[in-house]
Amino acid sequence: MWEALVNLQPELIGLIMVGVMLFAIFVGFPISFTLIFLGMTFGLWGFGELVFYLMTLQFSAVMLEQTLAAVPLFIFMGILMEQAGLMERLFQAVQLTLSRTRGALYIAVLFVSTIFAAATGIVGASVTILGIMAAKTMNRSNYDVQLSAGCITAGGTLGILIPPSIMLVVMGPILEVPVTDLFAAAIIPGFMLAFLYTAYALIRCQLNPNLGPPLPEDMQPESMIDVFKEFVLGLVPPAALVGFALGSILLGFATPTEAAGMGAFGAFLLTAAYRKLTWKGFKDALIKTLEISALILVLVAASNFFGAVFSRLGTPTMLTNYLLTMDLPPMAILVVIMALIFILGWPLEWVPIVLIIVPILLPLVEQMQFDLIWFGILVAVNLQTAWLSPPVALSAYFLKGVAPSWDLADIYKGMLQFMLVQLFGLVMIMLFPQIALWLPSVLSQ
Amino acid sequence: MAEPIKPEELEIADELIAERRSAIEAEMPPDMPDWMAKTIRGIDIFNLWTGKMAGWLLLPLCLAMVYEVIARKYFIAPTMWAYDISRFMYGAMFTLGAAYTLSVGVHIRADFLYRNWHPRTQGLVDSALYILFYFPGLLVFLWMSIDYAWDAVSRGERGMDTAWMPYMGPIKTVLPVGIIFLLIQGVSELLKSLYAARKGRWPF
Amino acid sequence: EVKIRVQSVLPTKADEIVMLKDFAANVAQLTNNEVQIEVLPDGAVVSGRDIMQAVDKGLVEAGFAWTHYWSGIHPAAMLFGSPVAGAGVGIDNIAFISWFMYGGGKELYDQLWDEMDLNVHGLMLQPVGPEALGWFKEPINSMDDFRKYRFRTPPGIPGQTYKDIGVASVAMGGGDILPALEKGVIDAAEWCCPKPDSVFGFQKVLKHYYLQGLHQVVVNADIYINGDVWNGLTEEQRRAMEIAADASLIRSLGYRIYENGKALKDLTENHGVILHDTPADYFPAYMNAAKASLEKNAADNEFFAKVWQSQKDFADLAVPFWAGAQASNASLGQAYAKQKQQQ
Ligand code: NA
């Protein structure tokens, strides 16, 4: 018995490792360390003490990967923007402008979250700040709680799709495609989703006016000139920052990592210009950037190690060959892959999926000769649903945190509606790859 | 109606953070032995300090990128060093910051089962994992990474990704240092879990 | 049966991998399938820059890259992988093989791994050069023109030498190069030779191509086998691998001329790529800077000095003959190419 275990085929050991992983991470120990333990244990079983050296080499490789230096920079940029309260101002501006429209607050929330998405890559910040700014007003205006919660959470998820996006920065090296191409490919799907959300909310309002009545009289603006002024002043700072970060990539100043540096620097200047820069706030931003970066990047290193053990055991090759013998058409395999990612998105967040699951599927995807940029965007849009799938959907808790009067069940129900809209968008991109691929092909000419 | 929300006090940035706690401000419970309280606080303060130091590495990282972009775009004078400096700063930053991040409970957990358990169970599971896996695993990792860093130092190894060819010893030495910080923090975390396992509640 | 897994630093479709598999097939045949070489792609087990450490420790049985890839561990690796500007004494890739086989190169090459304190055995497999100067946004007529452009240079001493002659050399990861060219972050870049360059896609963005360059006149790819694995082979198996390796030298030389030729024809005829002669003042400038750099390294490092001396001794003996004989071939070939162009 013991001998049979020791001499088990390495490929099968890898399979057992992944099976155990799916249970082990739900023990609730920090995922990074769980992956390290699993990789070490199963690697030791499969190929002996060399696994410890593999750990060191993989960790060091992540430390030296220059493209990932964009991660802390984009995070810092997002935190500074949010500290400065610049987004709050933008929201008020849009809200005033659209004060007489039915369902106007939905438009305002989604418009602001789209701009916000283009300025940062942080979802939680988006959801929370919109929750703070909009929830009270939505309550007062007798807006439907479910639809409101759905709009805020769905709008918030746009941040990880519309560039700059940390998820795409992390995904680029995994797929071995330029991050700039992924950025370009994500822009149209991002706006398409924003449009779909808005359309959904407005159609619901048309069918049932009680879901989003116009702004009450006492909140209506006095003069159109004030509205216009507020609109311009609210829109300029985030637009400037988007220009700084994205513009430096698109206009040919910088690589994505350098652009992240420009964005972080731009956010710093902007915060200073708005006199929102304090010594304490700055130090706070630094330490929070460190926390989130360490969380993401240690996990990147840990899952790279886990993946390297898996690959050293030979399991991916075996799995790919097995799936290929099933002789399904490529589209069917793509649907299976997407379903798998979607299902894993319920219990997991995007980080472990991008880092652990995607590399496992990648050899198969390459065998099918799918366009990797298209595939990357499909994964990204798919993973946005992970933010909208309760119960493991942190955005629900952020929103509950800032809108305590909203029932968690209502927030869940609202999210689920928009998750369906999201899935509709995913199917669109699957059927019409040009939604993702057109812009990068134009930009490279 | 719950208490009013003060936006400036919210931890809005930590979207991925399942829980957060801090031994720095927290009162240690009175039924905790003195040596335990002192150890926990001492270690957490030590790694708060290492975290603060590591956080500052963002500055040279950001400035190197800005300098490179401007020098290259407007002065056709790209640097030899910006590329390497940026990845060294970034690599050192998260490696040295990992221990601090553990101390504030930020490393993400898939905790939708875990958070419903009794603190006693949570403490038991965590203690067992720290003792059985965390310390042995990281000790071997430390041993290997010292060997790895020593190779780079003793050979005077240089980076081959750029024409600058910087010495790799310093950045590779950061790895064992970061692991040592993690091991030290592990002691504090183990004590917290042991306390929870014994008393049925977390110290803070 | 012995299984040797080789992790390379290249994607699976690269020409180097095609020829590596050709070598593997020959080894299998020569050993009655007792020695099986399996090629793993870049990043399969460790990242490219860690392959040597991984082979040394036995994490993979073998690695495949260019010798100069390891110049960071020992500067003399450059003299075997890509002696800058032909080692400053005009050694081209055929002359390099002559030095390697008969001029004492192989003995020094075997010694290199001990100097690095690595437990590996190397077999030289694929001479690739000469590499092109590179791709430019606009034609350049002199070094002054060259200095106006942001140029993505190769790493290491060949790149440093560009910095030394005042070129605005930019460091950049491989994945960033093409987008950076598309967006104008940089204006010029080098990679390798017509075939790999066209696979890379430079022709989509830049049209002015310069074949004659000095930074990597010779480029050699080799395989490194873990010392214990190598010593565990039988005498016959080791001999079989050495013979297959020698065969690979000439097979890949032939293969690359053919493949690069096809690629260049495709580039100029179907993609509007314009070939230019490199400005004359480039050669003395680069050559002198390279020589200075070689001299500095020789002064700093004993083994480096020893290898370079061996190359200089060889050049003394053989380069006048070989360069003289080659000159007629080159001018004849150039005349034919010009004639074709005018037709
Ligand atoms: Na974004």
Ligand code: NA
């Ligand atoms: Na979820």
